[in-house]
Each structure stands twice: as structure tokens, then as C-alpha cells.
Amino acid sequence: MHFNEREQSIIDILLQYKFYVPASKIAKQLDVSKKTVYRTINKLNENPASKPLIESKLGEGFRLNYEEYIRKKSAKESFLKNYTPVERRNQILIDLLFKAPNPIRTTDFYDKYFVSETVIYTDITVLNKRLKKHNLNIDRNGKYISIIGNEVDIRKVLINTINIFNLDNLLSKEELNHNDTEFIIDNMNRLESQLNITIPYPYNINIFSHLYILINRFRSGKVDVSKVVDKLKQPYTNLIQENKDIFQQAKNIINHFSNYLNKNLPDTEVWYLFQYLLSSRLVNNSKKEVEQVKHGLEKEITEFYIKESGKALCKNFNKEMVWEELINHIRPMINRINNNIHIKNNLLEEIKVEYEELFHIITMISQNAEQTFNLGKITEHENGYLTIYFAKYLEQMFDTxxxxxxxxxxxxxxxxxxxxxxxxxxxxxxxxxxxxxxxMNQFHKYNAIDFVLTTVILESFTKEVPILLVSPVFGDRDKEIVNTFIKKKCKRDLHAYIKQGFNHFL
Structure with missing residues (x-):
């Protein structure tokens, strides 16, 4: 469990006493209100799975549960010592980016990791090399360290570094502020309700991460949007006209966040959120895609993928079967590419293994699309999703x-x-x-038979056609035999077909 500065200060005060300490005394020492003391202690005790860290007694005040404190402190130290160098650097990077460009004392975030000055120097060198690729720099001045750079680049690195995979488990993550998490999810629920939509995975993760970063940047850092205003005021008039409801909801959410943070957030935050929403698949309650105007470019790119994959696989695709799903991915994909927004595909490694040749075909088609339509880089995560659409269609084709x-x-x-x-x-x-x-007499008349289902043993039959022996009553065991065979045959046929196309494509 990680304690912030105020939480640790209250714990430090209570460590000095064995008896109960009044809230007024704690408030006076910290120069805060009693209400702040109560709120902070409630947060320290909010984990229902453990004993209260701070005990209370009516009329007397608060006392530290020392045994629980030692247990949590030991667990925390053990956890931090077991951090890998990559995990440690990522956490340090997130802390620095949230507070950028404000300088932080090095010991403030390195003491808890129990590492030497040599390790700190190595971490900073590695992180600085990584940040320079994104036009950011680490500035180390004596005992202080900070990140210097453009707000757009800071946000970009943050969204790529924060790794949140399961929105359902967010409330259980100790590194996330519980109140912030609930506030964000409440606003996302309100957005879905107002637009009558569902934001599916992984787009909900991207939007959550974006909003969590927004809160922490304005709370902990110093946000300079002067250099990005012109960039964000590109000709978006048509987009707003075509997506008035989405733009209005983006404005409403930013207003809620302004009130929550007690700060006037700049208009650029509306643009940021608007871009994220346009870069997401929004599904309405009837499970259909939210209607957005389909422009010529996304139609051309969709046609390109269908045509090129058909060439690669020597197959005239049924355009209607793959068109809707594909164009509804490509439309927000173009927005993501234009705005440097990345989505994660948790199934990527499995897709690479299960559909290896098809993934390579789609990757090469994407590279051609980048050049043909002057697009930015189409990531392998995007290619993974595109592969799934074509795999689904091909599996249906081999299902009969x-x-x-x-x-x-x-x-x-x-x-x-x-x-x-x-x-x-x-x-x-x-x-x-x-x-x-x-x-036996007429089999030669039948072409392209996938298998034979028989209730009798065909000992003298030697044709290269699979034969499944089943009971005349065709019970559950027989159905299982047939089902297993069909699945394996579909998989074999599909892989053989894709491999043949892949070799032809090369």
C-alpha cells in the first residue's frame, strides 16, 4: 500500500502516541481542517479486506493499529524490492510525467525502492534515451529531477506507459486513486447513457487512461497548452457538425472534470477527449455501430483491404460479409493514426500463433496501405484486430x-x-x-466430399476420404465425435488455404 504525503504525515503523528489523539490536535499539527483529517483517515481505512489501519474511539480520537501498519509496511517493502528494473523505471516515469515539468527530489520516489545511486543513474540514463525519441528530456539539477517537453508528447508517452488491462478490476488496484477511479467510471457510464451506447474493450481502457492522466496532470503537474492550441484547431468544423452529440458529451465531461478538480480546464481538453471518442468503436444498445458519416477515404481503404486480401488468398471475397465490421474498425483507426492514439490488443501474441500466415498477409497489406493512402504507421495491434475480421470470415467459409x-x-x-x-x-x-x-458402386460420382458418416464398418473402402463410424441413434457421444472432427478439419483446411495464399503472395 502506497501512502501519499498527507497520509504518511498523519501516520507519523500517531506513531508518536500510544493513546488516542483528537482530530483537532492532528489538524493543528498539519495546518489543515478536521474535515480533511477525517477524509484522509477514511481513505486509509477504505480497504474492506483488511483491518482498519487507524482505530477510532468516540470522544477520544484516533490511534494507529501498529500491528496492521507493520504488516502493510512489510508487504509494501517486499513488493517494491521485487520490482523488476523495467517495472521500476515505468513507475518512476509515470510519476515524473504526471508532475512534469515540476522538479521532484530524487529521494522522494527512489527511497522506497531501496536501490543504490548507481542504479538511479542507470535508470535515468535509460529513461532519458527512451524519452528523447518522443522529444522529451530529463533534467537533473542537483537532488532534483524533472521532465521537460511539449504537453502533447507528455500525454502520448503517459498513455503508452500506463498499462491497465481490465476495467472491471480497476477499483481493486491500489496504485489508482479510489475517488478518481469512481469519478471517471461514473462519467463514462453517464456518457454511455446519454449517447445510448456501449464503449467496448479496448476503447474503454484507452478513454479511462486518458481521463486518469488528465486528472493527474492538472493536479500534480504544470500543464502548458499554449504550444498545442494551434495544432488542435485544425479544420474540425465538419467533424463537429457530423458528430454534434459526441462533441457535446465531450464538453459536458470536461465541465464535470473542471468542477471536480476545481480548475478551469482549457478547451484543448475537449478536443483531446473528442478525438479519443471518434477513435473508438461506439456500439448502440441494438449492438449496431453508432452511425457516423462514412467518408471517401475510409471506404477506399476498406475496399483496398478486401481487394488485396482477395488477391493474396486467390479468393473473391463476399464483400457484404466483411464490409461492415471492417469499415467500422477502419474509420476510428484513421482517427487513431492521425492523432497518435494507440490501442492495445491483449490477444496479439495468440493471433500471431493461431493465424501466423494471415497476420503476415494483413501486415504487408497495411504497409502497402500506408504508402498508397499516405497514412501514418499502422501498428501490429491494429493488424491483429484486422486479422481477426478476415479469420472470422474465412472460418465461416470453411464451416460448411x-x-x-x-x-x-x-x-x-x-x-x-x-x-x-x-x-x-x-x-x-x-x-x-x-x-x-x-x-461402394457409386462413390466416384460424388465430388468434393469432406467426410462420410456411417453406421457400418467399411473395411474395403480405400478412398482418401475420412470416415466417421457412429451409432444409428446418433447420441451425444456421436455428436461430440462429429463436432471434434469438424473443428479439427476446419482448422486444418483454413491453415492450408491461408498458407497456400501466403506462399502465392510472397
């Missing part, structure tokens, strides 16, 4: 299987089996129902 059903007589039991199979697997096309004799 053509089969023949065989029984001893080919009449009664086979027709019953046909009905049961069709009911259990609607995507199966049953080409014919045959007796064993007819099948």
Missing part, C-alpha cells in the same frame, strides 16, 4: 461441410440419421443417403 450418410439398407435408419445430423449441425450439407452397396 459436404457429407454422405451410409447405413446397411440406406432407407429407414439412414433417413432418421439424416434428420438428427441436420438438426445437430445445420451447416452440414448432406449430399446423399446411401446403402453400403450403392456407396
Amino acid at each position: 461441410k459436404r457429407i454422405i450418410i451410409i447405413c446397411t439398407s440406406g432407407i429407414g435408419t439412414s433417413e432418421l440419421l439424416k434428420v438428427k445430423v441436420k438438426k445437430a449441425f445445420p451447416n452440414i450439407e448432406i449430399v446423399d443417403v446411401l446403402s453400403t452397396t450403392d456407396f
Whole structure:
């Protein structure tokens, strides 16, 4: 558990006494109001899973639960000692960026990590090298350190450094301010309610992170927007006209944040949030995409992906099946590229393994799209999402299987089996129902059969077509056998098809 300066000051006062200390005495020593003391102590005790850190007694005041304090302090020190260098540097970087360009005493954020001056020097060198790529610099002046640079660049590095993956678990994260978290989520819920939408993952994470950064920059740092006003006042008039409701909600939220922080936030914050919302997929309550005007560029890029992937895979794609999902990703993707907004794809590594060749095809098409349409860099996270849309379409294409059903007589039991199979697997096309004799004599007439479903053993059949032996009653075990086979065959066929296309594409 991390204590801020005021929390630690109250703990330090209570450490001096074994008996209860009145709130008025604590308030006098800290030069704050009794209300502030009560609020700070409530925050220290807000974790319901543990015993209160500070005990209270009516009419007497407050006392430190020393045993609980030692337990939490030990747990904190153990946790911080186990930080990897990368985790430590990221946390230091976030602290510095939140407070930029204000200088911080080095010991204020390094003492808790129990590291040497040599390690501190190495950390700062590594971080400075990393920041220079984003036009930012670390300034070390004696015992103080700060980050100097443009507000746009500071925000960009912050959003890429903060790594929040699960919005449902945010309230349990100790490093996040509980009140800020609840305030942000309340505003996001209000936004969704007012627009009658849902903001799906990972866009909700991006917007949450953006708003959390906003709070901490204005609370802890010194925000200079004078250098970014002109950049943000590019011709957005048409965008506002086309998305009036979204722009109005962005203004409303920034007004709420102004009141929450007790500061007049600049208009640039409305633009920032507006950009994030336009760069997100917004889904209404009927699970359809929120209607936004589709411009020529996003249509051209969508057409480009469908056409180029079709060439790569030697397949004329059914445009209607992939168009809507694809253009509804590409529209906000263009906004993200233009505004340097990045989304994370938690499934990226799995996508690379499961759809390796298809991911490479989409990546190469994206590189061509960058040049053809003069776009900025399309990240591998974006390529991962694009891969999923095409994989979904291809899997549907391979989902339909053509089969023949065989029984001893080919009449009664086979027709019953046909009905049961069709009911259990609607995507199966049953080409014919045959007796064993007819099948042996006529199989050459049937083309492109994926497998044969039979209730009798076909010992003399040697054709290279899979045969599944099932019971005439076609029970749950039989359905499981067929289902498992179809899944494996779909996967094999899909990978073979994509690999062939990939080799052709190269």
C-alpha cells in the first residue's frame, strides 16, 4: 500500500502516541481542517479486506493499529524490492510525467525502492534515451529531477506507459486513486447513457487512461497548452457538425472534470477527449455501430483491404460479409493514426500463433496501405484486430461441410440419421443417403466430399476420404465425435488455404 504525503504525515503523528489523539490536535499539527483529517483517515481505512489501519474511539480520537501498519509496511517493502528494473523505471516515469515539468527530489520516489545511486543513474540514463525519441528530456539539477517537453508528447508517452488491462478490476488496484477511479467510471457510464451506447474493450481502457492522466496532470503537474492550441484547431468544423452529440458529451465531461478538480480546464481538453471518442468503436444498445458519416477515404481503404486480401488468398471475397465490421474498425483507426492514439490488443501474441500466415498477409497489406493512402504507421495491434475480421470470415467459409450418410439398407435408419445430423449441425450439407452397396458402386460420382458418416464398418473402402463410424441413434457421444472432427478439419483446411495464399503472395 502506497501512502501519499498527507497520509504518511498523519501516520507519523500517531506513531508518536500510544493513546488516542483528537482530530483537532492532528489538524493543528498539519495546518489543515478536521474535515480533511477525517477524509484522509477514511481513505486509509477504505480497504474492506483488511483491518482498519487507524482505530477510532468516540470522544477520544484516533490511534494507529501498529500491528496492521507493520504488516502493510512489510508487504509494501517486499513488493517494491521485487520490482523488476523495467517495472521500476515505468513507475518512476509515470510519476515524473504526471508532475512534469515540476522538479521532484530524487529521494522522494527512489527511497522506497531501496536501490543504490548507481542504479538511479542507470535508470535515468535509460529513461532519458527512451524519452528523447518522443522529444522529451530529463533534467537533473542537483537532488532534483524533472521532465521537460511539449504537453502533447507528455500525454502520448503517459498513455503508452500506463498499462491497465481490465476495467472491471480497476477499483481493486491500489496504485489508482479510489475517488478518481469512481469519478471517471461514473462519467463514462453517464456518457454511455446519454449517447445510448456501449464503449467496448479496448476503447474503454484507452478513454479511462486518458481521463486518469488528465486528472493527474492538472493536479500534480504544470500543464502548458499554449504550444498545442494551434495544432488542435485544425479544420474540425465538419467533424463537429457530423458528430454534434459526441462533441457535446465531450464538453459536458470536461465541465464535470473542471468542477471536480476545481480548475478551469482549457478547451484543448475537449478536443483531446473528442478525438479519443471518434477513435473508438461506439456500439448502440441494438449492438449496431453508432452511425457516423462514412467518408471517401475510409471506404477506399476498406475496399483496398478486401481487394488485396482477395488477391493474396486467390479468393473473391463476399464483400457484404466483411464490409461492415471492417469499415467500422477502419474509420476510428484513421482517427487513431492521425492523432497518435494507440490501442492495445491483449490477444496479439495468440493471433500471431493461431493465424501466423494471415497476420503476415494483413501486415504487408497495411504497409502497402500506408504508402498508397499516405497514412501514418499502422501498428501490429491494429493488424491483429484486422486479422481477426478476415479469420472470422474465412472460418465461416470453411464451416460448411459436404457429407454422405451410409447405413446397411440406406432407407429407414439412414433417413432418421439424416434428420438428427441436420438438426445437430445445420451447416452440414448432406449430399446423399446411401446403402453400403450403392456407396461402394457409386462413390466416384460424388465430388468434393469432406467426410462420410456411417453406421457400418467399411473395411474395403480405400478412398482418401475420412470416415466417421457412429451409432444409428446418433447420441451425444456421436455428436461430440462429429463436432471434434469438424473443428479439427476446419482448422486444418483454413491453415492450408491461408498458407497456400501466403506462399502465392510472397
